[in-house]
Amino acid sequence: MSSRKEPTRQRRGSEQITLKQVAEAAGVSAITASRALNTPERVNDTTRERILEAVERLGYVPNLVAGSLASSRSRFIAVIVPSLANAVFIEVIHGLQETFEAQGYQILLGNTDYDLQREYQLVRTFLGWSCSALVTAGLRHNEACLGLLRQWDKPVMEVMELGEGLDLNVGLDHYGAGRCMAHHLLERGYRSIVYVGACMDRDYRAAMRFSGHREVLEAAGLPAPLVELQRLGSLEAGAEGLDRALAERPEVDAVHFDNDDLAVGALLHAQRRGLRVPEDIAIAGFNGLPLGQHVTPRLTTVLSPRETMGRLAAEQVLKRLENDLDRALAPQRQHDVGFTLLVGEST
Amino acid sequence: MSSRKEPTRQRRGSEQITLKQVAEAAGVSAITASRALNTPERVNDTTRERILEAVERLGYVPNLVAGSLASSRSRFIAVIVPSLANAVFIEVIHGLQETFEAQGYQILLGNTDYDLQREYQLVRTFLGWSCSALVTAGLRHNEACLGLLRQWDKPVMEVMELGEGLDLNVGLDHYGAGRCMAHHLLERGYRSIVYVGACMDRDYRAAMRFSGHREVLEAAGLPAPLVELQRLGSLEAGAEGLDRALAERPEVDAVHFDNDDLAVGALLHAQRRGLRVPEDIAIAGFNGLPLGQHVTPRLTTVLSPRETMGRLAAEQVLKRLENDLDRALAPQRQHDVGFTLLVGEST
DNA sequence: CGTTGCGATGTTAGCGCTAACATCGTTTTA
DNA sequence: TAAAACGATGTTAGCGCTAACATCGCAACG
Structure with missing residues (x-):
């Protein structure tokens, strides 16, 4: 034998x-x-x-793992957001998910908690999964992350804000949105306007809105006091923001909140405190969440098309994936989804 | 040569x-x-x-794809929820994500839109990714899905509700929660109570809460009229629910809503209509979302520990993954996270 | 002082699938 | 009618990594 x-x-x-x-x-x-x-x-x-x-x-x-290895395509789409606590990102994710899943792509969701180092780690992991594309919130990344994304050859989509990005970009002008609301408040005759922001050191889109706001006020010769909250936007935080604005600036006649969660929290809190809105104090927000349109008085806010942003971003990515165009050759890399001033009775 | x-x-x-x-x-x-x-x-x-x-x-x-193929372990956790529109699931996902990501697991998120066939497809896809475990909302699945999950040898965690499941289970008793609120309304002296549910044909946990509610009312010799909405819970839908309840049952003195979104929508709508809550009409919800505690009057509701549910579910799964115990041998497979009646001024 | 044991590293053989090329019979074309 | 084209299927060789087993040098031990 x-x-x-x-x-x-x-x-x-x-x-x-x-x-x-x-x-x-x-x-x-x-x-x-x-x-x-x-x-x-x-x-x-x-x-x-x-x-x-x-x-x-x-x-x-x-066995999709084996298939992906053999073809070096995974049909994964990496999606990186800074927070799940904010309804805004949920809606963008929803728009992305619906569009991508219909084409047989699976979303890989990552949450950075507004930490760029964490973003880098997530990007590394996601590249390791041979994702077909990557969607991330915002245009700012740390150097290591930029290095990885620049040399990556698949579509990179930066959403939420507008500007010169790595590749594709769908978003809106936060600076302009801040200016828009400030203009509105001035037009309404308010002259002692406080801005209340949440975690603006980490959420730089919020900081951009504030800088738009400040510039308009300063151009009108008015101060632009800021109340910074050290926690993310929530109804609770909004109540605190209102209290602090009133305490620090007793003469305040309008408060411009960083987002609708804060603004609605403040509005409800004002009513509990017996303050009339907008007679005693005007309140404005940002986002245009449904909630703001259901309270009385309705919230004045800036509406951002969130689900549309997700859907449009997904469509742009899909278009690139289908045509397999090179990053540099692709036309129309930037899309402005715009925003709308929504005037309620709170200002 | x-x-x-x-x-x-x-x-x-x-x-x-x-x-x-x-x-x-x-x-x-x-x-x-x-x-x-x-x-x-x-x-x-x-x-x-x-x-x-x-x-x-x-x-x-x-290259994590190659690593997973070679080791047949992917460090993916499949998470399947019926909706992203409902804050409840977002919070559960958040609890899951924090706990799993800290241990180096990556969540694969799937959304069924309350469609069991869609759940089966997602399960198939996720099994194809050699997930380390699967977390799904609810105990009901279609036959094909059950077949797949039963013969799968990795941990399966069913969350949200409580009962005999496939493997691990963390949740609460929705039937009991429905009973609990119905008792509360009876105690308060309401005798003409309408239940408003959204999509109860698909959301059977909602149907379970209703059946708890109905049983209590019927035991007290009262009818348990139901208003069914054909869309998912939202502030908007809550307003519609209130209008329909009032139209169909003019004598109604309390409305038990299926969840807090509906209830708060109704509460705000009642105020717009000039109805006093609870004097003209009492309003109750389910979930204990923060929003309900910020409106005036505060919403009476049943608080469910959502993030805790996610966290606990993740911990149980991790425990199993670490010990690599067999499904049958593992102790303590079922965890009741309970619920709390939260009495506001809306009832 | 041979033997056992152990820690550090290497060799081999896949994991399950698909890209690239090959083959073959049939159809179209010049 | 030979050549080219095409449609359907097969063969081969990996994709990039890790499990299992193998090897080797050195310390511990009776």
Whole structure:
């Protein structure tokens, strides 16, 4: 007996049905089975039926990890946001998800908690998953992250704000939104206007809105006092913001809040305190969340098209993925989704 | 020249730095480099430093797809929820995410839109990614989905509600929560109570709360009229719900809403209509969202510990993953996170 | 002082799938 | 009618990594 030393190395094979087994059951080769599932039009109708029947009968579940490795395409879309506590990001994610999932892409969601170092780590992980594209909130990243993204050859979409980005960009002008609301408050005749921001050191889009606001006030020869809260926007924080604005500037006649959560929190709190809005104090927000339009008085705010932003961003990415265009060649890389001043009765 | 026919078959290799290149640069074998990254304690200190230096220098990003295929472990956690529009699920996801990400797991999020067929497709996809565990909302799945999950050998966690599940379970008793609020309304003296539900055909947890509610009312000899809305809970829908309740049952003295979004929408709408809450009409909700505690009058509701539910679910799954226990052997498979009646001034 | 044990590293063989090329019979084209 | 084109399927060779086993040098031990 010539010892045909059969290798006995054992792997704890996952015991799952493989494509090869499906192929055998259908009497074809593995690649034909693969084609029947991935590019059905390239397989003869009867053969395909035989294969699909075997898939069904054996309960085959494709191993997507193996498929991705072999093709170096994963159909993952990395989505990085700074927070899940803010409804704004949820709505953008929703827009992204609906559009991407309809095309068979799966979202990989990451949350940075407004930490750029964390963003870098997430990007590294996501690149490791051979994502088809990456969507991230904002135009600011740390150097390491920029380095990775610049040399990456897949679409990178930066959403929420507008400006010169790495690749694709869909967003709105936060600076302009801040200016817009400040103009509105001045037009209404308010002259002692306090801005209340939350975590503006980390949320620089909020800081941009404030700087738009400040510039308008200063151009009108007015001071632009700021109350900074050390926690993220919430109804609770809004109440605190109002109290602090009133305490620090007793003469205040209008408060411009960084977002609608704060503003509505303040509005409800004002009512509890017996303050009339807008007679005693005017209140303005940013975002245009539904909630602001259901309170009485309705909140004056700046409406941002959030789900649209997600949908449009996804569409732009898909367009690039389909055409497989080079980053540099692609036309129309920047999209302004704009904003709308929504005047309620709170100002 | 013996033509040593070198195979010329070309793959469009991703041009990425591979572990092998790192290993060469550090003068070790690939497996040692792999160990330096994954199980650093098994590599000599100086060797490890040399490898890490090469990783840094070359800008190596590990290919997680390849790693997962080789090890058949992906460190993915599949999370399936029926909706992103509802803050409840966002908070559960948040709790899950914080706990899992701290342990180096990545969440794969899927949204079924309350469609069990869609859930089955998501489960198939996620199993194809060799997820380490799967977390899904609810105990009801279609047959195909149950089949897949039953024969899967990794932890399955069913959250939100309580009952006999496939494997692990963390949740609360929705039937009991419905009973609890109904009792409260009876105690308060209301006798003409309408229940307003949203999409109860699809959201069967809502249906369970209603059936608890109905049973209590019927036991007290009262009818339990139901107003069903054909859209998901929102402030808008709550306003509609109130209008319909009043139109269909002019004698109504209390409305038990399916969730806080509806209830708050109704409360704000009542105020716009000039109805006093609770004098003209009492309003109750379910969930204990912060919003309900910021309106005046504060909303009477049932508080569910949502982030805790996510956190606890993640902890239970991690415990199983760490100990690698068999499904059948694991102790304490079911956890009741309970609920609390939160009495505001709206009832 | 041979043997055992152990820590550090290497060799080999896949994980399950698909890109690239090959083959073959049939159809279209010049 | 030979050549080119095409549609359907197969063969081969990886994708980049890690499990399992192998090796080697050195310390511990009876």
